[in-house]
Amino acid sequence: MPTIYQDNNGKTDNSDVRNTFKNMSFEWVNDINLLSVLNTRTIDSTEIDSVPSKMKFGLLVITGYERNKRIFVDNNPSTGINNNFYDTVYFDDVTFDSLNYRKFYNSLRLYFSPYKGLSAYFGMTNEWNRYSFHVRDYSVDSKEEINKYPVNNNQYIPFTYIHPFSNTVLNSGLKLSFYNLHWDISANYTLAGYNQNDVDLNGKLNFIPTSEKIIASAALTLASEKPSYLFENYYSNNFIWKNNFSPTTRMHLSINFTHSPKKFETEGNYALLRGVVYFDTNAFPKQYNEELQVFSGSVKKDFKFWKINSLNKITLQYVSNSTVIDLPTLFFRIQLFFNNVCISNLLVESFLQI
Numbered sequence: 001m002p003t004i005y006q007d008n009n010g011k012t013d014n015s016d017v018r019n020t021f022k023n024m025s026f027e028w029v030n031d032i033n034l035l036s037v038l039n040t041r042t043i044d045s046t047e048i049d050s051v052p053s054k055m056k057f058g059l060l061v062i063t064g065y066e067r068n069k070r071i072f073v074d075n076n077p078s079t080g081i082n083n084n085f086y087d088t089v090y091f092d093d094v095t096f097d098s099l100n101y102r103k104f105y106n107s108l109r110l111y112f113s114p115y116k117g118l119s120a121y122f123g124m125t126n127e128w129n130r131y132s133f134h135v136r137d138y139s140v141d142s143k144e145e146i147n148k149y150p151v152n153n154n155q156y157i158p159f160t161y162i163h164p165f166s167n168t169v170l171n172s173g174l175k176l177s178f179y180n181l182h183w184d185i186s187a188n189y190t191l192a193g194y195n196q197n198d199v200d201l202n203g204k205l206n207f208i209p210t211s212e213k214i215i216a217s218a219a220l221t222l223a224s225e226k227p228s229y230l231f232e233n234y235y236s237n238n239f240i241w242k243n244n245f246s247p248t249t250r251m252h253l254s255i256n257f258t259h260s261p262k263k264f265e266t267e268g269n270y271a272l273l274r275g276v277v278y279f280d281t282n283a284f285p286k287q288y289n290e291e292l293q294v295f296s297g298s299v300k301k302d303f304k305f306w307k308i309n310s311l312n313k314i315t316l317q318y319v320s321n322s323t324v325i326d327l328p329t330l331f332f333r334i335q336l337f338f339n340n341v342c343i344s345n346l347l348v349e350s351f352l353q354i
Contacts, residue, residue, distance in 0.1 A: 020070065027064035034058045054116075060109040060123070068101045099236075100132040109171065117177035125169040129194070133161040133235040161235045167193030182206040198225045198247070213260045221252040227277045231285045245287045248275040263302035270295055278324045293320040294327075311335040 035057035109123030173186040183205055190198040204219040226232075227245045234241050251272040258265045271294040280286045298315040315331040 022069045025066040030061040032059040056113040058111055062107040064105050066103040070099045098134040102130045104128045120174045123171045128166045130164040165194040167195050180208055195226045215258045217256045219254040223250045231277045246275050265300040268297045276324055288324045307339050309337040
């Protein structure tokens with residue numbers, strides 16, 4: 001949504017200045033059932049009737065598109081940019097940049113479920129990405145600084161840098177329910193493209209008793225991924241970089257316990273990271289090649305008294321190097337709701353968050 005800045009520094013027309021961020025996305029999912037047969041299983045050989053169970057075999061087609069666009073426009077720079085008006089509004093003149101990002105992806109996924117409680121899938125995803133950077137002619141950078149990074153043979157500003165790239169990703173997954181245990185496993189491997197050799201493995205185990213009022217779960221993620229494109233490539237009026245970072249490796253273990261009747265939940269997390277990319281004090285991306293450990297534990301408890309509902313959560317966090325990742329050691333969140341039915345079928349709710 002456009003943000004219009006009105007000022008008393010000669011800007012009398014709202015259309016002179018616009019700082020706009022727009023996002024558009026959609027996803028279309030088509031489930032093609034290739035086979036649906038009725039499989040009968042006899043629980044007891046002395047019984048005449050049998051228990052029906054459906055076997056599923058199908059193809060899932062997922063198509064999506066995403067677009068993010070950020071544009072800064074000053075149609076009258078003589079009273080704005082060139083007059084240093086925006087220094088206090090933007091804290092600095094570092095936002096004279098335009099960025100356009102598009103992503104189109106198509107996924108084919110073959111799935112199979114012989115009976116309830118067991119399902120598996122295997123598929124492939126193709127994605128196409130396109131980044132566009134526009135450096136405007138009122139850049140504060142010198143030509144010498146721009147020339148350090150020749151882009152598409154454009155040595156002078158303004159210029160537009162466009163970089164399209166694609167990825168081909170293999171996807172697989174397995175879900176298994178056995179008594180009170182429920183397994184969910186997935187794996188992704190980038191076969192070709194900009195993120196080639198990226199690996200993402202996920203596993204989750206839920207223990208759900210018959211009553212389903214208590215859930216205990218444990219999840220593990222192992223990943224090795226190329227840093228985000230914008231950490232490696234960026235072109236603008238004030239910041240230009242081209243990096244070749246090593247992949248970031250990540251191990252994340254999470255344990256969760258939920259008791260629904262008591263409205264109580266507790267969770268613990270441990271992450272071991274290597275090759276984390278962060279922004280230094282000069283707002284440039286840097287890579288931390290040492291191991292980084294992150295711990296967190298949280299307790300959530302909900303209360304209800306009369307017409308007042310209180311949602312409370314406390315989180316304790318620790319990072320082995322706060323320069324790379326800076327998290328508050330202690331975090332509280334309190335949400336209060338007051339519900340009141342004024343007239344028939346009319347609910348008035350007041351909300352306060354601390």
